[in-house]
Amino acid sequence: METVQNFINAYSWTNIHYLLQGLWVTVEVSVASIILSFIFGTILGVIRYANIKYVSAIIGFIIDLIRNLPLLIIIFFTYFGLPNLGFKPAIIEAAILAMTVFESMMIAEIVRSGIMAVDSGQMEGALSNGLSYWQGLRIIILPQALRNMIPALVSQFISLVKDTSLATIIVLPEMMYHAQIIYGQNTNYIIPMFVALAVLYFVVCYALSLIARYFEKRMSYSK
Amino acid sequence: MKKFWCFMGLFSVLTLMLITLTSCGSSTALSKRDVLQADKKSNTITWGVKADTKLFGLMNVKTGKVEGFEIDLAKALTKEILGKNGKAVFVPVTSQTRMPLLRNGNIDAIMATMTITPQRAKQVDFTRSYFDAGQAILVKKGSPIKNVYDLNKSGKVVLGVTGSNSVENIGKFAPKARVLQLSDYAQAFTALKSGQGDALTTDNGILYGMSVENPGYVVVGGSFTKEPYGIAVNKGQKNFRNRLNKALTAVEKDGTYNKILKKWFSNVPGLNYKEMMR
Amino acid sequence: MAHIVATQWPLLLTGLWHTILCSVIALFFSLIIGSLFAIFEIMPNRVMRIIGHVYVEIFRNIPLLVITMFFFVVIPLYVTKINGFTAGTIGLTIYTSAFIAETVRSGIQSVESGQMEGALSNGLTFWQSMRFIILPQAFKIVIPPLGNQFINLVKNSSVLAFVAGFDLMYQGNMIANNTLQTMPSYFIVAVLYLVITMPLSYYMRHLEKKLA
Incomplete structure (x- = not known):
């Protein structure tokens, strides 16, 4: 009975409202990062694939280095390290x-x-049809590659949405941080807050994966 | 093999870059700046405070403002130093962010339940204590543990919070116990509830607050250490620190301190705020 | 920075050991569980498909911290006592297995569907053709995204820090608080993570080249 009361108290309108404010920041940061990282990621991935002398190797190395670092530490250094270089x-x-x-x-x-x-024969076909290497990549290879990548991309985006919670370390007012502040009022609110977090993250991420499944299906019909 | 050396070369270059990024390059420039004068000019003092700790500094979910003993005291000190129109700005900090924020100059001072210890005094300058907490333990009602010494047996598990001084103290009072550090008070208390530890230790004010919310849990044995909280400023800011000390004396003398103390601690059962009056 | 390493190395070593141990256990089990649920998701049997689908969607869409906290604070109340390390490892395994299932499923589906029919018409059972024909090809395709998942796993093991699992991040927090030298402490931790993940990603690269 006591537990039920805790849930009722924890889910007061003010608390839910505060949590949703956090959700909004989470969504904002996620959408901005998804769009930006999709653009930069595609460019970097193509360069890495294209085997341009030195450039591809160096980019490949940077990709490996950064993706091997914990995101938490990258966030930390971005916020606290960059001011040392004059950008705050x-x-x-x-x-x-x-x-x-x-x-x-x-x-x-x-x-x-x-x-x-994507089958390497396709590039040869494109080249022998008079397309340049970059045209072949853009018109023939990338669209097909994109279709195969959708599941992996979506998994990554889902991770991204949840990873925004790591930014609590620099006190970004997103959902996880707001939940912590709410259960700071009363230790009994922690389990209700974790349940709420699970539900809200699920809604956002599941919506993302539904959209992806839709695209995946649609693109495979056009196969 | 050639590839390997290429890799090692790049790796060391990037490591060096990272080191420069993380080193305290900026602190030298900042330490030359006199914080007190800069604050007087801008008529604001920027404080790093807790936003998730009841009684001391907790964000009000409705207004979005931080409230607590430390907040009120910081406001009083700001008024004392800058005059009636002086502005106090509050930046929420955590135990992971307080030091880099202070070093980078985002905040002028840390006032966030930070105990003065010799180890810490090597990195920052502390004012004299503005609040004397004491460490205690919280256990389930009816637990065989009556004081901290009962925990000094192998197999006993004590829960604490990362970044607090209390976990270090437990090592002195009950060296045989195992200490688990959790990331905040609510998580530590929930772990105690689910039997992950025999006792929860931190400063008494916070523990009494928890026992009010959860009548099945009690503070036992009284406090066994003194935890003087100090305001931390960057090394080399002697002027600012001395001024803070002076301001603290002033608010203690004119009764403001006692008023704030009464406002926040008179309703905490088990804690006699009158003993802490200055 | 050298001073921190010199004085705090016992903590760092314990942290490194727990992170590696947790990662290896979670990697092994999540690969098995993940592949299993991936196969469920594409089985002809509708019920199995739904089971696979529900598992994947639930566990990859809620935060790892919530899953881990569930094992740390709820399971001890009703079932059995488990420590932070175990709770964290179980949580990490379940969470990662959902991601691996999704990766492997997409790999299986990108193997031409004619191959399954061919295998079945040659008298192999569903499971036999999975094991000998489809999965080996699928794994070749999914190695790079799997590599991403493995690296994510190692780094996600920092969830142990929230349940006192004595991993690298937990020790990093302790060191940062002991010394108050926050940035250098986390820098050392970052380098130690690289020590684990860099060889892993180079091994995946190597595997990819070998199988290609």
Whole structure:
């Protein structure tokens, strides 16, 4: 009975409202990072695949280095390290910047492997039909690669949405941080808050994976 | 093999870059700046405070403002130093962010339940204590543990919070016990509830607050250490620190301190705020 | 920085050991469980498909911290006492297995569907053709995204820090608080994570080249 009462108290309108404010920041940071990292990730992935002398090797190394570092530490260094170099980002800028840098590397790796999985005969076909290498990549290879990559990309984006919670370390006012403040009022609110977090993250992430499944289906019909 | 050396070369270059990024390059420039004068000019003092700790500094979910003993005291000190129109700005900090924020100059001072210890005094300058907490333990009602010495047996598990001084103290009072550090008070208390530890230790004010919310849990044995909380400022800011000390004396003398103390601690059962009056 | 390593190395070593141990256990089991649920998801049997689908969608869409906290604070209340390390490892395994299932499923589905029919018409059972024909090809395709997942796993093991699992991040927090030298402490921790994940990603690269 006591537990039920805790849930009722924890889910007061003010608390829920506060939690949803956090959700909004989570969504904002996620959307910005998804768009930016998709763009940069694709570019980096293509360069990494294309085997341009030195450039591809160096980019490949940077990709490996950054994706192997814990995101938490990248966020931390972005916010506290960059001021040493003369650039002082606001908390939300630092969060988006760190997420974008990290996720671009993850996506670059997915894009590269997606391109590789497309039959190599197709490139030859494109070249012999008079397309240039870059045209072949853009018109023939990338669209097919993209279709194969959707599941991996979506998994990565789902991780991204949840990883925004790591930015609590620099006190980004997102959902996880707001939940912590709410259960700071009363230790009994912690389990209700964790349940609420699970539900809210699930809604956002599941919506993302539904959209992805829709695209995946639609694109495979056009096969 | 060639590839391997290429890799090692790049690796060391990037490591060096990271080191420069993380080193305290900026602190030298900042330590030359006189914080007190800069604050007087801008008419604001920026405080790093807790936003998730009841009684001391907790964000009000409705207004979005931080409230607590430390907040009120910081406001009083700001007024004392800058005059009636002086502005106090509050930046929420955690135990992971307080030091880099202070070093980078995002905040002028840390006032966030930080105990003065010799180890810490090597990194920052402390004012004299503005609050004397004492460490205690919280156990389930009817537990065989009556004081901290009962925990000094192998197999006993004590829960604490990362970044608090209390976990270090337990090592002195009950060296045989195992200490588990959790990330905040609510998580530590929930772990105690589910039997992950025999006792929860931290400063008494916070523990009494928990026992009010959960009548099945009690503070036993009284406090066994003194935890003087101090305001931390960057090394080399002697002027600012001395001014803070002076301001603290002033608010203690004119009764503001006692008023704030009464406001936050008179309703905490088990804690005699009158003993702490200054 | 050298000073921190010199004085705090016992903590760092314990942290490294727990992170590696947790990662290896979680990697092994999540690969098995993940592949199993991936196969469920594409089985002809509708019920199995639904089971696979529900498992994947539930566990990959809720935060790892919530799953781990469930094992740390709820299971001890009603079932049995488990420590933070175990709770964290179980949580990490379940969470990662959902991601691996999704990765492997997409790999299986990108193997041409004619191959399954061919195998079945040659008298192999569903499971036999899975094991000998489809999975080996699928794994080749999914190695790079799997590599991403493995690296994510190692880094996600930092969830142990929230349940006192004595991993690298937990020790990093302790060291940062002991010394108050926050940035250098976390820098050392970052380098130690690289020590684990870099060889892992190079091994995946190597595997990819070998199988190609």
